Amino acid sequence: MKHIVIIGGGIAGIETASALTDAGHWVTVIEKEAQVGGKLNNWSYLFPDFTPVDKIKSVLQEKCSEKDFSILHQTEVSSIHRKNGKFNIEISGEHQLEADAVVVATGYELFDARRKEEYGYKIYDHVITSADLEQLLLPNGDLTVAAGENPKRIAFVHCVGSRDEKSGNHYCSKVCCITGVKQAIELRKRLPEAEIYCFYMDLRMYGKRFEELYREAQEKYDIEFIRGRLSEASEKIDKSLLIKAEDTLSGRPLKMNIDLLVLLVGMEAGKGTASAAASCGIGCEDSGFLKTADSFLKSNFSEQEGIFLAGSCTAPMSVNDTILHARSAAQEVNNWLLRR
Amino acid sequence: MKDFGFTMIKQRTIDYDQFDGRLLNEVLEMEPSFKVCLSCGGCTATCSAVDLVSFNVRRMNLLLRRGETVELESEIKKCMLCGKCMLVCPRGINIRNVIMLIKKSIPKYKTVTL
Amino acid sequence: METNPFIWPFTIGLLFISCFLIIIVSIWISGLSHIDKSRIVHSIFTRKSLLAIRETFMESLLHRKIFRKNLVLGYMHMSLAFGWFLLIVVGHIQAWNYYRSLSVPAYKAIFFRYFVTEPATTLSEKTLAACVDLLLVFILSGVMLAYFKRLNSRVFGIKKTTKLKAGDRIALTALWLIFPLRFLAESVSAGIHHNGSIVSQPTGQILSSLLPVHSLEMPLWWAYSLALTLFFVSLPVSRYMHIPVEVVLIFLRNYGIRIKKRIDGYSRIQVYSCSRCGICLDSCQMTHAEIKDTQSVYVLKHIRNKNLTDEKLFNCLLCGRCQSDCPVGLSLNDLRITQRIESTKEYNSSYEYLKNGPVEVSPQTEVIYFAGCMTHLTPAIIKSMKEIFAVARVKYWFMDEDKTSCCGRPLMQVGQYEAAKKLIGHNQERILASKANKLVVSCPICFKVFNEDYALPGITVQHHSEYLLELMVNKRLPMNKMPLRVVYHDPCELGRGSGIYHQPRLLLDEYAEVIPVKNEKETAFCCGGSLANIKIQMNERNQIRDEALEEYLSYRPDVLATACPLCKKTFAKSNKLPVHDIAEIVYMAIQEKQNLQKTEYKKEMKMEFWK
């Protein structure tokens, strides 16, 4: 029986583990947190159809409890060495694991919005990120702002930490546009009286039913889209925010007062990904995400034989794409083991 | 008032808080299809009047959405209502009705924008 | 002469309605233009009046047009209108005959059976009494049908019926009561005095055996008189105003008076002439998109009631289907445009930016070609026209190849008449400056306005379907009948709008096989894309288009042909069958023939070579 170690117990890790277990392999998942699910735990509802995250989470949980693979919680990898065609994986607590193949599924980190200082995240009272908002969108979430009132005017800023040299990220995080549209609609449902604005540079509705949802946001939910990137936010005496942007389609600067600012934060390759890359000698792209051996045919292969990649450690990815990528990773690992 | 040889400059900034949305709201209520404009500019590209005068149909949307009624009024009158724009609009907006609604209602809401 | 107080309500009512009608018709006529007034003066003692009388008889009394549409409905209208007319006429003859005088007051004729208690003695008296009885039965049969229609309109081939307002309800109730009450009153009198005739006498006898007829006689005559009064008094606020006003309309129309670009007495007369029969509801395609409150009958009603909204006024395709169905022959499209002009007159544009430069056209130019705004989005039409011009060796000037103002028709359709005039003036100047004597237009929308609203002396305006037919007849185009089954869709502005039905068909028939369809020519469908409707939503347009397409598709044509760029674009969007303009089909056929000739030529050359 072959032993496969999977680094990361998020969607990609669990999905790969489950598929490889089904294929008859012995699988160990290493997860740094106390629970599995990764970034999915930050989210409440998924685009484009508002599927409650619990639905996906419970399936993952089910797989963890029913399938015969082990999970090492609160464990981190310190190093990976190749020895006699096998991998020696040193983990926190000075244990060692021996594996025939390794799957890196370390996922992503959310962009730390504090790095866009001019938006005042963690400085101004009513600037939040899309991840913060996600918690507030749960049925018991408190959306009130200063003076305990519901916000009357809300603005979303797209591309926070993405497509921005100043944040050090040139790439597009892919999922924030549709997340913004989804959250704007959810906010509208909760706050029928509020004015909701999205400040965007481009709207990249690449996926199935994304564009339709965008149209619905305009047509049915009266979300207003203004093309222009926010330059800065400032807090006013009443804790409301003054935001400035260029209304690029009119070619004039625009300012408005809002009660709540939501920053649609992008994805970054996490620290875990960087250390995993360093410890097993696999390469990173300029973006910091892990390099795949080939962008078309070997999107699950790292540059190192026997080390495979799954999910958003390779590029920003939606939940849907991550599941598919993980399943293909399992397939590739299985084929590779059979070939040996 | 002392003459210093210069005067205060009018702000170019659109101050959204001063925005008078009455005309916009009326137009959107009567013609909801106008909500879905993408600002693609197809309308302007095909416009028959554009060949004859400086005119931008797409900008009507923005002028309306920023409450710039004075400019909107003079611009909107350039439209010849030929309907070509509606044949190219990717979102099926009933542009001619929007134009007629604005022409009709704008005198009601004409305010001097700062 | 003997009298009774129950005649007073009737007499006062009759007096009221007569005065009212005289006054209102005078106001309307005085509101006509000078030219129209002189038209009346110059036509009144001519054959036109006789024609008007004939038309009044045929349409207002016999309701010939309704008969054509539906027999039962026609009978209902005829029995009420013609029956009542005859009843009045015969009733008066009866009274004149009895009193031996022509100056008998109206009530003596109307309540004849009450005042003349002795039975008819002479043959003439007997005959007239029998006539009156039969006429009453005739009318009652119509009333019965009317009761029945209210309950179930589908039997009459009408899918929808109009909703009634208070004034209409009162007048309708009165109308429904008048004849049964008269019949009952006469029968009861006959039961008492034995003065009845063939129907009323037996009925009276039966009634007297069943009921206390003596105490019923006066109440019934009172009720009859009151019903008539009620009808007269409610007439001005009811749709039954159409009965007298339609007669005025027929006369004025025969005198050559037409709807203007403004509201005047004649347009008021048209509005009041609507009987609200609701036939226009059936032909209206807006119902395919579930739009059911903007049809002509409602708009005319709202105009009368002064509560017409833009939402209703502008939610109409101006396809003209209702107009060709209207039994009163109202100019429904023009009426609506007039109303639109009135509604939008405060906000026309002046287009100061239109500046005419010198027009440089070679003196040999035979034809001015105006493609039209829409045609620029269907380049296949322009290309076909250019190629055909080349094949026929026509020297032409492509007037709107670039930088040309719109023709003005779209503005006209939405009532922006003053604005449209600016564009018309501008284009007119350019056309006249070209010195050519023929204007060929590819778009029926432009064609209609060039034809009707431009002053182009010495210039023939033709739609390209007419022009191509002319070229073909003059043998300037090669012939080639392709094995192509084609359904031809009549564009509204070309067909009903300009009366051009045959030229496109004749032309198409030479190049392909035209399949006739159920709804064509006068009853042809609108494609749904009409510029005249500024309120309709895109999905509603699609519904209207799809309904029309369904019929066309049932004939399994190879191609749907049309002669309008807008129709073409509208149908093509559905992606259900190939749609081509008539010019494209002609060019296709010519090209096919040329290619064939080339191949044959090559074959010949080869054979030549092998010899």
Place this chain on the structure above:
Amino acid sequence: MRREGKIQVWQDYQKEIADDHYFYVRSCIRQNFFPGAEQTFLKILRSELNKDIYENPHHTSCSGIGYHSDIVPFDTIQTVVARQFALMTEAGYQNLAVSCITSFGIYNEIIETWKEFPAELEKVRNFLKTATGREFEIPQNVSHASDIVYKFRHRITDKAKHKLVNQQTGKPLKIVEHIGCHYSKMFPSKGVGGAEFPHVLVGMIESWGGEVVDYPERRHCCGFGFRQYLVMSNRGYSVSNSKKKFESMAPYKPDAIVSNCPGCPMFLDRWQYVIEEMEGKTYGENGQGIPVLTYEEMAGLVLGYNPWDMGLQMHQTNVEPLLDKMGIQYDPDLKYAGKDGKIIGNPMMVGCGC
């Protein structure tokens, strides 16, 4: 507003500020606008803090205003700056203390240019050598004068005679800080606290007992903009920018404005007077203006210096309301007295709030 968030930012942007032995380069315009300010700075450093600060009478304008007005070419300004450095090197100093924000920006810009393009440095060494025969070393530390006051702010607190506290109410004075654009907007890492939430003036105000007002247009330029002011017909742009700031800060009812730039206090001061003349509008209490100080003047007041000695009578917006609030004793009759105590006459243009 959450202080923890700002503290995080301040921690991220801490710069090295030399401890002693400064070569001082003055501002051109400040010597005309507020001549007492630089004098006060030298006095504080020398007599209060016992620091060695040297200035060479041969140093010139950095020519930054000419550079930003597109009059002085880059090669020229590099050579002028190299000459300043040569004077510093010749005097045996390594730490540059810059009075002017424009110059501070220029020095940083040129030093960074030389780091990125060493060929430029060689070229400039050559220019300077050819033109003047001088040689130079790049300063080891470039600090703005406000950086130095910031560094020793606590020592000033220890010697303070007055606090930035309203003596009548006992509450901290509300002070608006305005940072010159070229202080950290060009190189956030060169400013204390970075570009978005600079700490340099905030640190002084807070340690001397005041409360900082963070208002929406805080980051906005005063409107100097070089060409906007230098061409008279363009001054409308300049005054409109300042006005935007006044409108935005007014709701907070600030007691004073403090700036670390030569141009900014001048414009924030003068434009209040101009706006009052043009539109009749004032932004302070009781029809007064909002007093505008340089950070040196503020430090001087805290240390108990005589306001008229520091030249506060040169301000067009009267500073008396602030002096009264701080409980500073001054003789109104001596406001326009010369050095010898004789009255030299009131100014022709009467200041804002008079």
